[in-house]
Amino acid sequence: MELVHLTDLHFGCEDKAALTAVEKFVDQRKPDAVIVTGDISRDGLASELENACAWMRALAAPVMLTPGNHDVPYYEPLGRLLYPWRRIRRAQHGLIVDAWHTEHWSIAPVNTARAWQIRLNWAQGEISRGQTALAAAELQKAAPGALRIVITHHPLDWPNDAPIKGVTRGGVSALRKLADAGAQLFLSGHLHFASTRLFETKALSIVSGTLSQRVRHEPCAFTVLRRPAPHTIEAEVVHIVQGVCETASVRQFRLGGGASPGAPAELHARVE
Ligand SMILES: [Fe+2]
Structure with missing residues (x-):
């Protein structure tokens, strides 16, 4: 199983050079699926959302999408209020946007972006108890042995070393509840910064980098995920430098259930 995040x-x-590199990568590697965790546009314009979805549809793999905070009409107060998700819903036809169950994985998408909030920074995310319960219920439908994945735009647990500070409301408690409900892998974005952390050896939390010109401290990047053994997840961070994909690191993590007593949770890491 191979997924591209x-x-x-x-x-x-x-x-554009990064997107072309990703197209080639997906074409050559033929992953089982591509997962996109939002902020597909800059300002939530219909043209941006249409172009982004058309690009995703043209990839040589099935694509699953969940939205981000930039995918609402960003500078249009009326649009945020009256029709925040209309444009992306029109654009995203042909992409997988609901929970996705196969014999290899169950993926529960959760929209952590909000069109408006009762706080100053509307860019930040939130996950409600209702959303957490729905995602947990989806994970219960997983086939035996399927990898249970939750995808959000905002990281539920904000890494301390992130280049921007923030908090996802309800995120930490949702992370715990979903891990208790069997989630093994959390995928998110928003930070434009790659981060991989274990949550109590129960689950792996991965944030991937951006494919835009808005880079923060590191080049454009994405992550490739593999499952070399039932309880092991391998995360390969790929940087794109001058349009060329370069493996930046490959790390393997063993999740609870497969670890022998005293075994390190992180098996080994390779930095290239
Ligand atoms: Fe974002």
């Missing part, structure tokens, strides 16, 4: 494409200020 992309995020923060930001059509409108996309990095």
